[in-house]
Amino acid sequence: MEILIVEDEQQQRELVKSIIEQNSDHQCQLAESAEAAIRLLEQRRFDLVLSDWKLNGADGLYLLEQVKINYPHTSFVLMTAYGSISHAVASMRSGADDYLAKPFEKEPLLFALAKLENARLLTEENNQLKQQVVVRESLGNIIGGSAKMQTLYQQIDKVSNTDITVLIHGESGTGKELVAQALHKRSERADKKYLVVNCSAIPETLAETELFGAEKGAYTGASQQKIGKIEAADGGTLFLDEVAELPASIQAKLLRFLQEGTIMRVGSTEEITVDVRVIAASHKSLSDEVDGGRFREDLFYRLNIIPLSVPPLRDRLDDLPELLDHFCLKYAKRHQRKPLVFSKSAMQSLYQHTWPGNIRELGNLIERLSVMNDNQPVTEQDLPFNQTVKSSELLVELPAGGINWDDYEKSILQQALKQSRNNKSKAAKLLGLNYKAFLYRLDKHQISSSD
Incomplete structure (x- = not known):
């Protein structure tokens, strides 16, 4: 802690400083009066003021009152050689955090400092947790508390309340638009x-008109004036998703807008000033696009003032249980089903999957299972990435005498029904058939789900 010791006797000041600095990591500054202490407090931040009660000039109680008014987060301990119950009561009523009667031993002083430091650390931790809750509540549908997501939340918190341009990078399906929405909100x-x-x-052919607008008659079919998205977003936020796909001609116009804050509609010679915050995103590496000559380098630097990276799901598997809860409840409510329950083997498969489609893939999977699983626990076999079998593993050596194809097909259909607990939709998926084709084959072989 940074401690300000206020004592009018120099020997006592030096003694208290020596005790503290020789027995702790705290740093001390000295003041001989309340007035000198106030001047120091105006110049720098202190965690604790340790002041004598009786001082030349204004006393320690006056200093305590000034600190509590102007520096409410600074702790305060009063010391006095004139210890009395009345002094202790007066100091605590005025907001002192502790009270030490002089002369005091080394141990009571160090114990009081340790107690105050622990209280300060707990307060800071509590404030940080409260701030995280506030941040999370304002992040909308962004789910997850893993270390990588906490880093992202902190970055969002730092840059959201500015007008600075942000470039969001992340694989498809990671939630880049959710991050953009959070920055705006x-x-x-x-x-x-x-x-x-x-x-x-x-x-x-429509990109310029879509972004910058067009005047009536600017091109064939332009029967009326069209306001572009940049102008329409005046005062607000424009999110350019997959910005790497912009044609080169539009990249130049976008760069000019970012630099000058003005646009010109197609077919017009009048510049229009607009106040828009731009957030861009891409699943591609824009630096690689620049190296390949597909994206303007100057535009890249103009967009990349604040880069934010959204981690892929495979790098934040600690968030999987929370994401599963979110999607299971969401789709159970939407489709009027019971929330899904996963077997241990199914959960292991979910953790082992690489999730190339990221959060979007997970959400789509949970919605499909919510509809198709008939309120049954999800097993490993229900997961589509466990149903893909290499064709080489399906090769069956044809017997010399041949086989009866109808009998073989009927047997396969019956096995599929058995594995899916007579769920025809799941059985059809096991065989890679669409639902109608599966029903046709059941009818062909006169198989019922009760067989």
């Missing part, structure tokens, strides 16, 4: 527009 623009442009979905 936590900013001063939260009550303004938040518009999304999927750059990969805009035809190159």
Whole structure:
């Protein structure tokens, strides 16, 4: 801790400082009066003021009152050689954290400091936890408390309430748009527009008009003025998803907008000033795109002022239970089913899966299982990534005398029904058949699910 010792007797000041610094890691500064202490407090932050009651000039009680008014997070301990019950009561009523009667031994002083340091650390930890709760509540549907996600939350918290341009990188399905939404919701623009442009979905011939707008008659079929997404987002936030897919001609115009804060509609010579915060995202490495000549280097640097990286699911498997709970409850409610329950082997498979589709793949899987699993516990065999069998493993050596194909097909159908507990949808998936084709074969062989 940083400690300010206030004592009008120099020998006593030096003695207290010596005891503290020789027996702890605390750093001490000295002041001979309340007035000198106030000047030091104005210049730097102290964790604790350790002051004598009786001082030349204003006394320690006055200093305590000033500290509590102006520096409420600074702890305060009063010392006095005139120890009395009345002094102790007065100091505690005025907000002192502790009281030491002089002369005091080394141990009571160090014990009091240790107690205050522990209390301060607990307060700081509690404040950090409260702040994390506030941050998490404002992050919408971003789920997870793993170390990598905590780092991301801290970064979001630092940059959200600014107008700085942010570039979000992450694999497909990791939740880049959720991060963009969180940045907007936590900013001063939260009550303004938040518009999304999927750059990969805009035809190159329409990209300029979509972003910058167009005047009436600017091109064939332009029967009226069109406001572009940048202008429409004035005062708010524009999220450019998959920004790496923008055509080169549009990259140059986007760079000019980012630099100047102005746009020009197609077919117009008038510049329009707009106030828009830009958040961009890509599943591609824009630095690699620059190296390959597919993305402007100057635009990359203009977008990459604050880079945020969203980790893939395989790197944050600690979040899997929380994500499963979220999706299971979400889709159980949507489809009026009971929340899914996973067997131990199924959970092991979920942890072992590499999740190339990330959170989107997990969400789609849980929704499919919620609908198709008929309120049965999810087993390892229910998971699609455990049903893929190499064709070489299915090769059956044809007997010299041949086989009866109908009997073979009927047997396979019956085995599929048995493995799926007579769930026809699951049985069809086991055989790689669509549902109608599976029903046709059951009817062909006159197989019922009760057979």
